Structures are given as structure tokens and as C-alpha cells.
Amino acid sequence: MEVIVIGGGLAGLSAAAALGGEGYQVRLLESRPFLGGRATSYQAGPETIDNCQHVLMRCCVNLLDFYGRLGVTRDIVFYREFFFLEPGGRTSVMHRSLGSFLGLRFLSLSEKLGIARGLLAIRREYSTRQDLDRITMRQWLEEKHQPARAIDRFWRQVLVSAVNEDLERMAARHGFQVFQVAFLSNPDFYHMGVPSVPLARLYSTDAWRELGNVQILPRTSVQRIVVENGGVRALATSGGELTADFYISAVPFERVATISPELAGEIDIAAFEHSPITGVHLWFDRPITDLPHATLLDRTIQWMFNKSQGRYIELVVSASRSLVETRREEVIELALRELAEFFPAVKQAKLEKAHVVKEVRATFSAKPGLEEHRPVSRTSLRNLFLAGDWTRSGWPATMEGAVRSGYLAAEAVTAEAGNPRPFLRAV
Ligand SMILES: Cc1cc2nc3c(=O)[nH]c(=O)nc-3n(C[C@H](O)[C@H](O)[C@H](O)COP(=O)(O)OP(=O)(O)OC[C@H]3O[C@@H](n4cnc5c(N)ncnc54)[C@H](O)[C@@H]3O)c2cc1C
Structure with a gap:
């Protein structure tokens, strides 16, 4: 049985891994040259940086199962302690x-x-x-x-x-x-996991070779699904027309209507809105902290991650609407000003370089009333299934939510193929 998965974010990758492991012949089409979608890393000059620090918790059992399939679980470092810092630097440590x-x-x-x-x-x-x-x-x-x-x-x-x-x-x-x-x-589920390698390395092609039946096609963009007699007959892609027995669409909600307008009647895309995240990468000439990470109270910046020896620091602001229109230089100024309140060493340190990543479409906004609009994996087209963090995964937009949606779509494919297999792990 052949399956084509559209989109190489965590939803598409996890669906491909699950089905590939069950003997399905899987092709995964990703429009960009690299995998990981929103949870990825790229070159910024000489540095490989994550588009934003991504963290997980031990309760993300499906994400960890997916990392296990790729053999990269050892690249996640777990912490049992959370450091809360007040302006002025007073530190409180919380564990369970x-x-x-x-x-x-x-x-x-x-x-x-x-x-x-x-x-x-x-x-x-x-x-x-x-x-x-x-x-x-x-x-x-x-x-x-x-x-x-x-x-x-x-x-x-x-x-x-x-x-x-x-x-x-x-x-x-x-x-x-x-x-x-x-x-x-x-009792262990609150442990916070931080990848110790750039995110894109977690999904490197070597890992996929072990999985056997999955062929990854980067730089292959799907333009349109081709529908005939209540099902998908083919995909029109940048690499020509491709066919399979089953198709999984694992693209973000703002893309789904473009490639499959036939679903417009069953998915209320207008119900979804985005919520932004801003990441600020700072490289100093000396260490400014020896904490591995900390949450910063009463200020715009919410989290600090120590990416390398206290000199390379990443700051994260979630739901960062207040920064979307702020100029890059002002974001850096604000970050340095606030950081100095928590880590006095910042005042003496020289900033060597900085990088600001504003992800305006980071996640969907988990607002009241949205849940009933999140679609399940099955669609009205008999061989087309949906995945993506925005579908009805039971979780908000997270890596775990994306993997859950991928496993649910993979389960739906196996059921439609007449040999139902369970992939989803319960918490
Ligand atoms: C800045 C930021 C910080 C975050 N922090 C965290 C965190 O700390 N912890 C956490 O759990 N989650 C975090 N998230 C959320 C998490 O990254 C997402 O929920 C998850 O990665 C979404 O995966 P996905 O596969 O559903 O979608 P995506 O990752 O968006 O993947 C969709 C893929 O489809 C591809 N695609 C689109 N259109 C086409 C087409 N026509 N043809 C072929 N391919 C196509 C895209 O290129 C993309 O690779 C963060 C997100 C952002 C943006």
C-alpha cells in the first residue's frame, strides 16, 4: 500500500514514521529544503540556530515515542528544576x-x-x-x-x-x-526536556534510513489535490503528478484550503487565528549566567535558555503580540535592558551579535470555542486524511499535539486499509 504525506513538520514526519514502520511505502513531500516545519533549525551566518527554543515535558509521550523511532531520545536533556527569577536576581527553585x-x-x-x-x-x-x-x-x-x-x-x-x-x-x-x-x-511528567542538538538534526536523513519504507522528497511542493469520484486521484506537485492509495495532508491550517479547496465546506478555517512567538538570540563576549534556563518574572521576556556556556543565550516571548510591530533594534535593546535586571553580568558584557526571530504564525490561538472547529483526521474524501497541530489532537499547538495528530491520521489510514493499527500512546 502506498501513502503520500504532504508536509515535513512533526505531524507529517510522525505519520510517515508510524506507517513506514508498518510496511507501508511512504513518500513524504516537503516544500522546503529541510525537515521539521516550525520546529526546525537553520544557518544564520556561521551559527546553526533553532527558529526558536523548543521544549517538551515528559508527559509528551507521543513525541518521545517518535524520537524513539528516530533513535534520538538521548539528544533530549531533562531537567527537574525550574528557576524563577525576580528583577534584581533573587532566585527561587521549584521541583515537585x-x-x-x-x-x-x-x-x-x-x-x-x-x-x-x-x-x-x-x-x-x-x-x-x-x-x-x-x-x-x-x-x-x-x-x-x-x-x-x-x-x-x-x-x-x-x-x-x-x-x-x-x-x-x-x-x-x-x-x-x-x-x-x-x-x-x-510524578515525572513535569520534567522539562531541552534538545541538546539543533532541532533539524533530530530528523536527519540517517535516522530515516533505519525506518526503511519512507522516502523523503524535499523541495517538493504540492499545488493541488486532484479529486475524482469522492476520493483523491493524484497530487499536482512541483515534481509532476504523483499518485498513491492514501494521502495525508499535514500542512498548517492557512495552507490547507489552497491545496484542497474541496474541504472548504467541512473545515471552518475562518475560526482559526494565529498567536505569535518571538525568539531573541544573543551572543556575549563572556558568560552572563551559569543557570541552564530560567523563567523571568514581571517583564516582557518570559524565558532564558543558556545555549552555550552562558555566552549564547536565547530569550523567548510567547503570545508576543506587543513585539510584532517593534523594530528589531528595539527588541534587542529591550532584551538587553531586561536581561541586565536579572543577570548583572550583562552590564559589563559586550554583545557580539544578535538575531531576532518573530514567528507571527507560530501557533493557532487556543481561544474559547475553537475546539469544535478542529477537524478530525478523516475527511469526506475517502482516501484523504488530515494531520497538523491544529487538527483535533486533544492538545494545544505543540510538538506533542502535532505528533498525536500524525499518529491519529496514520491510525485512520490503517483502518481504511482494513488492518487497523494503534500508534497513539495514552498519557
Ligand atoms: C517560535 C515557535 C516556538 C515554539 N515553541 C514550542 C515549544 O517550546 N514546545 C512545543 O511543543 N511546541 C512549540 N511550538 C509549536 C510547534 O513548533 C508546532 O506546534 C509544531 O511544530 C507544528 O507541527 P506541524 O507538523 O503541525 O506543522 P508545521 O511544523 O508547520 O509543518 C508543516 C510543513 O508543511 C510544509 N508545507 C506547507 N505547505 C506545503 C505544500 N503545499 N507542499 C509540501 N509541503 C508543504 C511546511 O513547509 C512545513 O514543513 C513552537 C512554534 C514556534 C513557531
Whole structure:
């Protein structure tokens, strides 16, 4: 049986890996010269940089399963400690113990008690409450009388990065899921994984050779699916017409209507909006910190990652609407100004170079009411299946969500082929 997967992001790659491993003959078409889609790296002068720091948690069991298929799990370094820094540099360390939570210095005792009440309410309401996709996380936190500083310094700090959306715009179900799955279920699930190699190296062609039945065709762009008698007959691509038994479209939502306008009646693309992420790469002439990473409180910059010996630093701002129109030089100025408040060594250090990556279409906005518009893998065309972080994966737009969608589409292909196989791992 032959399958063509359109798109070499994590959704397409994971679908290809699952089906290739089951003996399907898979061709993966990717318009760009490299794999990874939004989770990738590229050359910026002499440096290979990630388009943005990507992190995962141990609860991303499908992403880890996919990394396992490619044999790259050892390239992910896991951390059990989170460093919260206040302006001025005071540091609090959080791991999964009551003692560490009570010891957090950036929250007062009454704020901690408020958060504990909130976490208990999440545990209680996670599977019972019906309106979590209709209200925002902010509304829910206010309903629970969370103290203002607990909202800003704890709930916002954790959730805006995890879901890439502001608390005022995020459906409460996503906020619930982050805490329920990562912090309140399995004791190891909150560990944060950081790739120790540039992202694109995780999907290098060597790994694919091991998988056997997957042929990767970079620089091959699909222009149009060709529909006949309720199914896809072929794909019109930059490399000519290609045919297979099954097709998986794993392109972002803004692309799907162009290549398959036939789906316009069944997918409400207008319901989707983007949420941006900005990454700032800074290279200093000397180390400015020895922390591996830290979350920075009360400022625009939310996260710092120490990419190399405290000299190459990457800063991340999720849901970064305030920076979209800001000039590159001003973003760098802001980053240096704020960073110096947390790491005084910045004041003496010389900035050798800087790179700003604004991903305006980073993810979909996980707003209330969107869930019912996220399509499932099956379409009205019998041999066309959908994947992509925006489809109904059960997760917000993340690498785990993308891989889940890829596995779900692969499962749907095997079911349609008459030999259903399970790929999705449950958390
Ligand atoms: C700046 C940034 C930071 C992020 N940080 C994190 C993080 O820390 N943790 C996390 O879990 N997630 C993070 N994400 C989200 C994560 O990267 C995405 O959710 C995930 O990579 C999406 O994968 P995908 O396969 O669904 O889509 P994509 O990665 O967009 O892949 C789609 C692919 O299809 C290709 N394509 C499009 N049209 C065609 C066509 N016509 N023909 C052939 N190919 C085509 C594209 O070139 C692309 O490679 C981040 C995203 C961004 C942008």
C-alpha cells in the first residue's frame, strides 16, 4: 500500500514514521529544503540556530515515542528544576515537592495557599466541568478568587509559555490540561526536556534510513489535490503528478484550503487565528549566567535558555503580540535592558551579535470555542486524511499535539486499509 504525506513538520514526519514502520511505502513531500516545519533549525551566518527554543515535558509521550523511532531520545536533556527569577536576581527553585513550593520566595504564603486551592479545584473539576472550552483561563482564575500576584507570577508564567496564549484569550480547558497532565498526574511528567542538538538534526536523513519504507522528497511542493469520484486521484506537485492509495495532508491550517479547496465546506478555517512567538538570540563576549534556563518574572521576556556556556543565550516571548510591530533594534535593546535586571553580568558584557526571530504564525490561538472547529483526521474524501497541530489532537499547538495528530491520521489510514493499527500512546 502506498501513502503520500504532504508536509515535513512533526505531524507529517510522525505519520510517515508510524506507517513506514508498518510496511507501508511512504513518500513524504516537503516544500522546503529541510525537515521539521516550525520546529526546525537553520544557518544564520556561521551559527546553526533553532527558529526558536523548543521544549517538551515528559508527559509528551507521543513525541518521545517518535524520537524513539528516530533513535534520538538521548539528544533530549531533562531537567527537574525550574528557576524563577525576580528583577534584581533573587532566585527561587521549584521541583515537585511541597517543600520547594512552600519555599518559593516570589510568592507570599497567602498567594501559595491560593494557588494550592486552585490546583485542588483543577483536580476536582477537570473531568466534571462542562464549560471549560467556553470560558477563558482568566475568568476561571477570577471565579476562584486567585490573588492578582499569584495570577501574574505563577499561573500566567507557566501557562502563557505552555499554550502560547494570554490567560485572557486561552480557553480554560488548555490551562487545566497543562496542570492536570504535567503536574498532577505522573510524578515525572513535569520534567522539562531541552534538545541538546539543533532541532533539524533530530530528523536527519540517517535516522530515516533505519525506518526503511519512507522516502523523503524535499523541495517538493504540492499545488493541488486532484479529486475524482469522492476520493483523491493524484497530487499536482512541483515534481509532476504523483499518485498513491492514501494521502495525508499535514500542512498548517492557512495552507490547507489552497491545496484542497474541496474541504472548504467541512473545515471552518475562518475560526482559526494565529498567536505569535518571538525568539531573541544573543551572543556575549563572556558568560552572563551559569543557570541552564530560567523563567523571568514581571517583564516582557518570559524565558532564558543558556545555549552555550552562558555566552549564547536565547530569550523567548510567547503570545508576543506587543513585539510584532517593534523594530528589531528595539527588541534587542529591550532584551538587553531586561536581561541586565536579572543577570548583572550583562552590564559589563559586550554583545557580539544578535538575531531576532518573530514567528507571527507560530501557533493557532487556543481561544474559547475553537475546539469544535478542529477537524478530525478523516475527511469526506475517502482516501484523504488530515494531520497538523491544529487538527483535533486533544492538545494545544505543540510538538506533542502535532505528533498525536500524525499518529491519529496514520491510525485512520490503517483502518481504511482494513488492518487497523494503534500508534497513539495514552498519557
Ligand atoms: C517560535 C515557535 C516556538 C515554539 N515553541 C514550542 C515549544 O517550546 N514546545 C512545543 O511543543 N511546541 C512549540 N511550538 C509549536 C510547534 O513548533 C508546532 O506546534 C509544531 O511544530 C507544528 O507541527 P506541524 O507538523 O503541525 O506543522 P508545521 O511544523 O508547520 O509543518 C508543516 C510543513 O508543511 C510544509 N508545507 C506547507 N505547505 C506545503 C505544500 N503545499 N507542499 C509540501 N509541503 C508543504 C511546511 O513547509 C512545513 O514543513 C513552537 C512554534 C514556534 C513557531
